[in-house]
Amino acid sequence: QPVLGILGGGQLARMLALAAAPLGVNTLVVDSAADACAGQVAPLRLADWTDYATLEKFAAEVDVVTFDFENVPAETAHWLAERVQVFPDPRALAVAQDRLAEKTLFRECGLETPAFHAVDTREDLDRALASIGAPAILKTRRLGYDGKGQFRIKQLADADAAWAALGAQATAHGLILEAFVPFERELSVLAVRARNGDFRIWPLTQNWHTDGVLSLSLAPAPKVNALQQRAEELARILAERLGYVGVFALELFVKDGQLLGNEMAPRVHNSGHWTIEGAIASQFENHVRAVLGLPLGDTSARGFSVMFNWIGELPDAAPVLRATDGHWHDYGKQSRPGRKVGHATVCAQDAATLAARIGDVARALTREEQAMPAVRLLAD
Ligand code: ATP
Numbered sequence: 001q002p003v004l005g006i007l008g009g010g011q012l013a014r015m016l017a018l019a020a021a022p023l024g025v026n027t028l029v030v031d032s033a034a035d036a037c038a039g040q041v042a043p044l045r046l047a048d049w050t051d052y053a054t055l056e057k058f059a060a061e062v063d064v065v066t067f068d069f070e071n072v073p074a075e076t077a078h079w080l081a082e083r084v085q086v087f088p089d090p091r092a093l094a095v096a097q098d099r100l101a102e103k104t105l106f107r108e109c110g111l112e113t114p115a116f117h118a119v120d121t122r123e124d125l126d127r128a129l130a131s132i133g134a135p136a137i138l139k140t141r142r143l144g145y146d147g148k149g150q151f152r153i154k155q156l157a158d159a160d161a162a163w164a165a166l167g168a169q170a171t172a173h174g175l176i177l178e179a180f181v182p183f184e185r186e187l188s189v190l191a192v193r194a195r196n197g198d199f200r201i202w203p204l205t206q207n208w209h210t211d212g213v214l215s216l217s218l219a220p221a222p223k224v225n226a227l228q229q230r231a232e233e234l235a236r237i238l239a240e241r242l243g244y245v246g247v248f249a250l251e252l253f254v255k256d257g258q259l260l261g262n263e264m265a266p267r268v269h270n271s272g273h274w275t276i277e278g279a280i281a282s283q284f285e286n287h288v289r290a291v292l293g294l295p296l297g298d299t300s301a302r303g304f305s306v307m308f309n310w311i312g313e314l315p316d317a318a319p320v321l322r323a324t325d326g327h328w329h330d331y332g333k334q335s336r337p338g339r340k341v342g343h344a345t346v347c348a349q350d351a352a353t354l355a356a357r358i359g360d361v362a363r364a365l366t367r368e369e370q371a372m373p374a375v376r377l378l379a380d
């Protein structure tokens with residue numbers, strides 16, 4: 001049986017391992033965190049990402065390496081790639097690790113982005129603000145996730161506060177100032193490219209964030225019309241440009257009906273969790289198939305799906321378990337404010353039935369507010 005090595009042992013690794021098993025693929029996970037939730041599947045503890053002694057053992061035991069975590073240091077990924085096949089290629093990882101490189105590549109591929117400027121010094125910040133104006137967002141170029149490492153500048157006078165919050169990280173990670181986009185909606189496209197170049201995307205997903213963290217996803221995103229085809233073209237250009245193998249996500253804003261690129265995740269993505277029950281082949285299954293050189297599965301949706309993200313702590317599972325076509329995912333992680341500890345997906349054949357189902361679940365959990373945006377769109 002082939003062994004798939006996974007760098008990073010969070011819930012994404014866990015769901016990859018669960019999808020790999022029926023394909024006859026074993027998994028070996030490495031992480032440096034003592035409480036990595038995929039440790040329940042197959043643990044190999046690293047002291048840190050430069051623990052080459054353990055990585056040597058890991059490389060010897062696996063056939064292909066992939067990522068649950070995009071911030072594996074580029075040197076570690078390159079070191080592994082000299083010993084074993086690594087997908088996606090560490091070069092793609094390097095681009096996605098740096099918001100400046102990522103947005104520059106988007107533009108080269110024909111995907112517009114919010115206006116942006118690199119910021120390395122306080123003077124750069126003033127210059128960038130003068131050019132972009134307020135509102136804007138200052139972000140670390142590297143290592144940010146779930147809205148961490150970001151400061152929202154509402155007016156020009158917030159520059160001092162922004163620098164106080166993030167200036168110390170300018171030297172180590174670099175910063176980027178982006179125009180704040182008053183978008184109409186937020187979408188993501190999940191895409192997969194096989195080793196032989198086969199390329200597919202799932203139907204566009206609409207997403208809602210709370211405090212910078214994904215809260216709710218609805219798929220297929222209603223009324224996207226020509227955006228589905230446009231997103232597919234752009235994702236394909238990007239994937240081919242990077243020689244990408246595996247699943248990736250492109251986070252998009254829709255402004256004046258046009259797509260703007262926010263960021264890419266070089267891995268399976270939270271906004272694609274609905275594909276486990278809501279698509280013929282899930283993002284996890286297709287990622288495993290892609291990196292092992294197997295044929296890709298069908299990315300069509302079975303009907304409509306809504307995914308609730310559980311942040312900080314899990315609510316009562318019973319209302320989801322009682323719902324028709326309701327599915328519960330407990331990552332087995334300890335509760336902690338802001339931490340993703342689980343999700344639930346509710347599916348239905350048609351939009352009206354799904355609106356009713358998630359309305360019932362949300363009421364029982366007193367999460368009406370979380371569900372509201374999707375209920376409204378589905379009922380429309
Ligand atoms: P993730 O967990 O998705 O990796 P992240 O920390 O990398 O998150 P972003 O995706 O850059 O952060 O931002 C989080 C959310 O904040 C976005 O999904 C969007 O809702 C909002 N946001 C980020 N940048 C902008 C922008 N330039 N204009 C408007 N909203 C933005």
Ligand code: MG
Nearest residue numbers: 144145146263
């Ligand atoms: Mg991100």
Ligand code: MG
Nearest residue numbers: 146251262263
């Ligand atoms: Mg994001």
